[in-house]
Amino acid sequence: MLQLAARFHRYSISNIFLILLQKPDATRVAGFTTWKNRLGRQVNLGAKGIAIIAPCTYTVKHSDGPGETNSDEEHNLTKQVRGFRQAYVFDISDTTGADLPEVAPKLLVGDAPTGLWAALEQLVREEGFEVLRADCSPANGVTNYLTKTVTVRPDLEPAQAAKTLAHELGHVLCHQGPNVGVDKGRQEVEAESIAWLCATAVGLTGVGDYSFPYVATWAAGDTEVVRETAGTVLATANTILERIAHQATATTAV
DSSP states (O other), X not given: OHHHHHHOTTSOHHHHHXXXXXXXXXXXXXXXXXXXXXXXXXXXXXXXXXXXXXXXXXXXXXXXXXXXXXXXXXGGEEEEEEXXXXXXXXXXXXXXXXXXXXXXXXXXXXXXXXXXXXXXXXXXXXXXXXEEEOOOTTSSEEXXXXXXXXXXXXXXXXXXXXXXXXXXXXHHHHSSGGGTTSOHHHHHHHHHHHHHHHHHHTTOOSTHHHHHHHHHHHTTTOHHHHHHHHHHHHHHHHHHHHHHHHHHHHHHHO
């Protein structure tokens, strides 16, 4: 599930499992119209679609309130979900046409993608935590909620340091306030799964060699624990990736 979710982090957990069950080797999926009109590729004749769940959305016009006028009708229009339907997507292997651009950053050997550490550090600071590079052995990283600090060992290679910071950011986002009572095993499963998804999505390779055994150990071999965390993991990873993308866009604009 984690391997597939890294490829399709914008899909819901239900749709990720549907894709996994029907075509576990899928790499990039999209609907028929998206492949043709936006990506310049044609779905092959006879290709079997992957069934997913899609929302049925309707545009609703809101009337002005008493004493209010609004000449701009677009401001009174919103979309509402009124149910769900079966839809189909197709894997890139079932299409032909123009090559798709490679979206993953080009990595330096043994290094993290350029700017990844800085982007993650900024997100941690935005949550009110200070980032430190100091010894916290035997752990690679430690989050202290009382002192509002996230510490990462200074002797880690850049790729591992960035992955560790993503792990600690997962703790910061998921394990404060009402979630503080979540047991340690589940916390570690969530944080490492979030780190793996984010690191893999932005182009780090070989992360699974560390993350999968780590998750398996803290889950005590119970796959149901991993399944139960899926919603939180996907939502948090999506948030991190979207905020990183927003940072990149803002920096480019400046």
